[in-house]
Amino acid sequence: MAKPPIAISEAESRVMEALWRKAPQASEDIVAAVQQDSDWHEKTIRTLLGRLLGKGAVSAEKDGRRYLYAPVLTREQWQSQESRSLLDRVFGGRLGPLLAHFSEHEKLGAKDVAELRKLLAAIEKKER
Amino acid sequence: MAKPPIAISEAESRVMEALWRKAPQASEDIVAAVQQDSDWHEKTIRTLLGRLLGKGAVSAEKDGRRYLYAPVLTREQWQSQESRSLLDRVFGGRLGPLLAHFSEHEKLGAKDVAELRKLLAAIEKKER
DNA sequence: AGTTTCAGACTACGCCCGTAATCCAGTTGG
DNA sequence: CCAACTGGATTACGGGCGTAGTCTGAAACT
Numbered sequence: 420m421a422k423p424p425i426a427i428s429e430a431e432s433r434v435m436e437a438l439w440r441k442a443p444q445a446s447e448d449i450v451a452a453v454q455q456d457s458d459w460h461e462k463t464i465r466t467l468l469g470r471l472l473g474k475g476a477v478s479a480e481k482d483g484r485r486y487l488y489a490p491v492l493t494r495e496q497w498q499s500q501e502s503r504s505l506l507d508r509v510f511g512g513r514l515g516p517l518l519a520h521f522s523e524h525e526k527l528g529a530k531d532v533a534e535l536r537k538l539l540a541a542i543e544k545k546e547r
Numbered sequence: 548m549a550k551p552p553i554a555i556s557e558a559e560s561r562v563m564e565a566l567w568r569k570a571p572q573a574s575e576d577i578v579a580a581v582q583q584d585s586d587w588h589e590k591t592i593r594t595l596l597g598r599l600l601g602k603g604a605v606s607a608e609k610d611g612r613r614y615l616y617a618p619v620l621t622r623e624q625w626q627s628q629e630s631r632s633l634l635d636r637v638f639g640g641r642l643g644p645l646l647a648h649f650s651e652h653e654k655l656g657a658k659d660v661a662e663l664r665k666l667l668a669a670i671e672k673k674e675r
Numbered sequence: 676a677g678t679t680t681c682a683g684a685c686t687a688c689g690c691c692c693g694t695a696a697t698c699c700a701g702t703t704g705g
Numbered sequence: 706c707c708a709a710c711t712g713g714a715t716t717a718c719g720g721g722c723g724t725a726g727t728c729t730g731a732a733a734c735t
Contacts, residue, residue: 428721428722429636430722431722432636445682446682447681447682459723459725460724462724462725462726463723463724463725465682466724467723467724468683469683469685470721483732484682485681485682485683486682495648495652497637498637498638498648499648501636502633502649502653503653505629505633506653508557508560509560509626509629509630514649514653514662515658515659515661515662516626516662518659518662518666519662519666520623520626520627520630521630521642522666522669522670524623524627525631525634525642527642527670528642528643530641531642531646532667532670533643534642534646534647535646535663535666535667535670536667537647538646538647538649538650539660539663539664539667541650542655542660556691556692556693557692557693558692558694559692573712574713575711575712587693587695588694588696589695590694590695590696591693591694591695593713594693594694594695595693595694596713597713597714597715612701612702612711612712613712613713614713
């Protein structure tokens with residue numbers, strides 16, 4: 420069977436962020452890390468961690484009486500899923516319209532333009 | 548006060564699609580249009596339409612015994628909202644990483660590449 | 676050894692969403 | 706004029722999500 424994609428919610432992704440930055444970590448440290456950027460209650464963060472475990476988005480390895488948590492879903496996988504979802508849901512699966520949209524409505528910084536050039540250069544190289 | 552952004556759900560967006568393609572339309576026609584691409588029950592579609600009305604995403608004008616519905620939220624506004632949401636939630640608000648992601652993980656069709664070139668050309672022209 | 680503590684498990688609860696079914700009043704067909 | 710029909714309004718219901726609170730078992734402190 421194909422692996423079912425792991426869907427995580429907005430709030431859950433904030434917890435994943437902490438793990439993507441550093442892993443493995445004990446829940447105490449995760450709580451502290453997440454609280455740097457949010458005002459969530461410790462209980463809330465632990466609940467989210469538990470849900471992520473249930474979904475298989477993180478793994479837990481026993482370390483004494485506590486667990487050390489690590490991400491299973493990578494940030495890249497998540498970014499891919501979310502990007503593809505936007506592409507399919509909102510732009511009919513075509514990159515063109517999405518890019519056109521960004522070019523019209525988002526201010527592109529110098530770095531963005533450089534990234535665009537790089538992207539195009541890579542494509543052209545591969546093309547022949 | 549600033550107008551609060553109108554958030555619509557996935558299913559609701561399917562109904563909006565029908566209205567974006569043609570408006571105004573009576574609910575009967577909307578139902579028929581949506582059913583072309585889905586197997587939703589008529590009642591379901593009417594419920595979604597009602598919710599969209601409640602959210603102010605569509606307007607209804609009485610036309611005899613029925614209403615004629617029209618979109619208030621435009622497709623472009625919606626695409627903007629969703630794009631910005633992805634950008635902020637998943638890519639820290641920076642376009643570069645998003646573009647890098649697409650260049651690495653998405654297969655670009657010829658049309659996409661053309662769109663990219665056009666986009667870059669437009670930028671270069673504006674740049675000087 | 677008894678008590679306090681704390682990580683993790685289980686429970687809670689209101690709101691949104693997907694997906695309808697039921698109810699009601701005005702229109703229309705007979 | 707009465708019955709059937711139909712669009713719209715109201716109600717339903719289970720699952721996920723945001724946001725915790727409570728319970729429990731074992732470790733740690735005294």
